[in-house]
Amino acid sequence: MNIYEQINGFFNPRSIAVIGASATPGKIGYAVLKNLLEFQEAGGRVYPINPARDEILGLKCYKSILDVPGTVDMAVIVVRSQMVPQIIEQCGEKGVKNIVIISGGFKELGGEFRDLELEALKTARRYGIRIIGPNCIGVFDPRTKVDTFFQPKERMLRPKPGNVAFLTQSGTYGIILLEWATMDELGISKFVSYGNKMDVDEADLLMYLKDEPHTDVVGIYLEGLGDGRKFFRAAKEFTKRKPLVVLRGGWTEAARKAALSHTGFLGGKGRVYEAAFKQAGIIRAWTLEELYDMVKALARYGYARGPRVAMVSNGAGPMVQAVDAVSTQGLELAKLEDKTKDELRRSLSPFTVVENPVDLTGSATPEDYRIAIESLLNDPNVDMLFVFFVFQNAPMNEGIIKVMSEANKKAREQGKVILAGAAGGPYTISINKELEKEGIPTYPIPERLVAAAKALYLWGKRREGR
């Protein structure tokens, strides 16, 4: 099997055994099994393995994976680390090809626990098994319903199928990214939390995802690189085709130590990796929000053809700060053509500030936005349009959703980009969600919007090979 087929096995098994399945709600072995019921309903087979039970959650339970009739493609292991090497041996005998180890208690604890990992790996290699984990939440695929999480569905939202893959060393960050994506109607292609990455690492996953047809963009949260050269080589290959955003935790000396006891990896030293990231065509994020914000823009719009930005709003405060951010992030304020300004002056109220940014003032209606957006998109000096909103203002109304939907279609025809900015309570959140449904990325504060725009611009440059 080539690397594509090996990794693809994690997302497309026909049968999954849960080794360490539990009948007790609140236990990890119960939660994992319960989340896989949807995989079973979708036509897959799920086998709980627990020597003390005959049945769990309506599924027949087996004492050992060797007792399961027929083939088992994948195993999810939630037993104590000390038992894992022996379990892997059994999986090998059974012909399992993909294993996800959720359990912790390996390399991250140091000492003899480190040896457990080496022993498990040796056995896996002998049988040609690929392993994700240990010390992770594993794999999620919304299309095939593979879901190895121990987070119950009533506590953690699952996103719909889409074009974004997230890879993360931290399960926590993975959960947050997937819930944010769900709330924004952003779809996921593949998700892997790989924890200690004793076998499958980011490089393997990138080599798979570069050919995986549903994935258009990948976001990674990384604490430490095992084989740095392998990673950067894979990243460089990957970014020849698709954009890659990376957030690296543990870049300070103090945090490197914390990372060591988290997933058993030393974080990179200071800014050592800086040049390597750049050379590999990686777009760098500095917080989890920024990773998410950038990936969302790339998933929705692909890239920006240039750095020149126009802005419009019915509340100018955020635009003032967006201008600050544009000029510090390597983007540019577009110089509007006289024709554009004349059009705006002719069509809008005399209180409108017709400059870039365009201030429609608090009296603006959806129709005012429509007029302004159309003129700004038509201006050949504009590559990206930032539309900020105070949806809460009395003269606004839900008509803005249709205006933005049409603006979005027009922008795409013209090869341009629209990013929206708005924040507040439930009303604003609900309108933002409508815009996200239309495929327009929305951001709460201008700095986050501008960072996302920068990612679009950087990827635009990279893909042109500039």
Next chain:
Amino acid sequence: MNIYEQINGFFNPRSIAVIGASATPGKIGYAVLKNLLEFQEAGGRVYPINPARDEILGLKCYKSILDVPGTVDMAVIVVRSQMVPQIIEQCGEKGVKNIVIISGGFKELGGEFRDLELEALKTARRYGIRIIGPNCIGVFDPRTKVDTFFQPKERMLRPKPGNVAFLTQSGTYGIILLEWATMDELGISKFVSYGNKMDVDEADLLMYLKDEPHTDVVGIYLEGLGDGRKFFRAAKEFTKRKPLVVLRGGWTEAARKAALSHTGFLGGKGRVYEAAFKQAGIIRAWTLEELYDMVKALARYGYARGPRVAMVSNGAGPMVQAVDAVSTQGLELAKLEDKTKDELRRSLSPFTVVENPVDLTGSATPEDYRIAIESLLNDPNVDMLFVFFVFQNAPMNEGIIKVMSEANKKAREQGKVILAGAAGGPYTISINKELEKEGIPTYPIPERLVAAAKALYLWGKRREGR
């Protein structure tokens, strides 16, 4: 009247006239009047002024403010800028002492519009009237129900009474701050959006708020300073008593120009103000989220007695990044006493990583958190405790709310601080909200939590006069 009484008039009028009241939903003059109905229900009197109407929203309407029987303490003006000087003259004749001008169309447009502002101001001075605005959303006080906003209540949440005052040159940012506060159960003492600040400015408001008994902390969004010396003098006085957090927009050359056409002020040049901010004891925020995050921590906990931080979580990823942030923000990782570590080793699972940060791993229950938090709070080397959560994990449950409520009480008795970190979908948001109700500030990502902690530490130093 002294400055305290003058400014206090904006929050405690017995009667308010809305000049330019409208009967048309969607109009600013309608929205302002409608929002004041609650003030009327609370015992205040509200007078719509509109020459073309006899009644609006069940209230008797007057042709001019001069026709209102009895006194009018305050006027809210929403008519076109050209009419404003004449309206102010009438308000003066009527004996009005406080005016909020919502309308734009003044200094921010330049030219003859600038003169309108000067003329209005001259008249106001003659009558001893104080003005907030123009080009703003005005004043909000949840205790007295004064609410001059043109944002309907079904679109914009209003916070409960509390101890935070926000002052903002941008109405948009004001709306966002108030909605965020409402969603976090954070109470407000006074709110002022002052736009072009043709009369009342930040310095006046700070001199009022330093003596205002409900206000414990002030957050300001600032675009430009008119009289910089006056502001820094007032800020210095203010921070002798209470903490002040300032976000300044328009600090780049490009944004200074945008600010000019927003509220008619030039933003400060580059880093010129840096030293003055520091000398005045101002805590500096760099984004709207940071302003909010810092103010929330200060409102809930007051200050931190030192920079030494301990951390605990059931998902270590965010702690790795928090350690990065701690070491770059001037805080310190606490060195735990051996006694603390021994206690933790004795009481917790052998898979727990007993170092600072403490990693309880994904199996942690609320009881594990209780044990860890108690030990860490008792450690004399710990000033602040950061508690990160994956509430989504199967072994967690709502028992954590009680654990945190008791931890919070204990921390306060010990003069220590707890900040919580968790992010995700509706389930996590609902638990965060419970923690906020208990008075524990919560943050979605570690960088934001650490910035808030820094504000607590900086204010702790300042108040001790260190």
